[in-house]
Amino acid sequence: MEEKFEVNWEAVFEPEDYLYFYEDMLTDEQTQIEVDFIRRELDLKEPKKILDIACGYGRHANRLALYGHEVVGVDLSEKFLRMAKEDADKLNVKVNYILGDIREINFDEEFDAVISMFTSFGYYEDEDNLKILRNVSKSLKRGGKFLLDLSNRDFILRNFLPYVVIEKDGNYMIDFNIVDITEGRIYNKRVVIRDGVKKEKPFFIRLYTPTEIKLLLEIVGLKVLRFYGGYDSSPLSIYSRRMIVISEKI
Numbered sequence: 270m271e272e273k274f275e276v277n278w279e280a281v282f283e284p285e286d287y288l289y290f291y292e293d294m295l296t297d298e299q300t301q302i303e304v305d306f307i308r309r310e311l312d313l314k315e316p317k318k319i320l321d322i323a324c325g326y327g328r329h330a331n332r333l334a335l336y337g338h339e340v341v342g343v344d345l346s347e348k349f350l351r352m353a354k355e356d357a358d359k360l361n362v363k364v365n366y367i368l369g370d371i372r373e374i375n376f377d378e379e380f381d382a383v384i385s386m387f388t389s390f391g392y393y394e395d396e397d398n399l400k401i402l403r404n405v406s407k408s409l410k411r412g413g414k415f416l417l418d419l420s421n422r423d424f425i426l427r428n429f430l431p432y433v434v435i436e437k438d439g440n441y442m443i444d445f446n447i448v449d450i451t452e453g454r455i456y457n458k459r460v461v462i463r464d465g466v467k468k469e470k471p472f473f474i475r476l477y478t479p480t481e482i483k484l485l486l487e488i489v490g491l492k493v494l495r496f497y498g499g500y501d502s503s504p505l506s507i508y509s510r511r512m513i514v515i516s517e518k519i
Contacts, residue, residue: 276392277470279345284352286463288326289440300328303329316337316338318381320343320383321340321343322371322384322385322389323371323389324350325353326350327350331356331364334363341366343371347368371401372397374404374408382415383408383414385415386418388474391474398485402491405489411518414516415486415514415518420512422453422477423507432445440461440462441462443460453477454473458471459472482512490519491517491519493515494516495515496514497512
């Protein structure tokens with residue numbers, strides 16, 4: 270695809286619009302299901318040190334801290350981090366939130382586990398995406414585990430929609446989608462119309478096959494242990510909406 274989008278990450282993940290349209294799916298009940306899955310799959314029965322990359326507003330980090338874990342969250346959005354800290358205060362937990370770019374994090378074998386939730390990975394050029402995985406591997410202790418939650422490419426292609434409309438109270442978020450199978454990317458020309466104001470928020474995301482993500486993880490020293498198709502621990506298939514990858518530092 271010759272056209273390249275200029276991505277404004279602050280606009281794409283602007284908390285006011287993002288949470289307004291997604292809050293119905295990001296419920297406390299769903300968050301608890303995901304946190305239970307994280308604790309089970311990453312062997313977090315006892316208090317451990319956890320890194321949440323692209324942590325957003327602390328939906329998982331704060332709940333994990335409730336179980337006594339030492340959690341560090343990194344995100345590019347100052348607004349999201351402010352919300353995360355406010356929520357942590359309400360829950361009476363302490364999480365170390367860092368404003369930063371996950372391409373530039375520099376931890377050295379500090380963490381027992383790293384999580385990347387809700388398709389927070391794949392928004393950069395391939396070399397930068399690989400750099401993020403290298404940073405994850407470097408951050409993990411030997412034997413530490415990494416949970417990577419992605420959209421399932423096969424499901425998206427089997428059920429491809431050129432546009433998706435979310436309507437709420439007369440406001441709209443419209444995603445105009447173009448898939449470039451040679452690049453393994455979906456280009457999204459997102460338009461938000463809210464309170465009569467139109468905003469364009471284009472971005473792209475890399476769609477990985479299981480084979481591709483397994484190879485990338487191996488390159489950075491992580492061994493894939495399991496693939497799942499959802500937080501119900503269902504096996505990954507072409508019918509799965511999610512591709513959840515559990516790997517371990519070797």
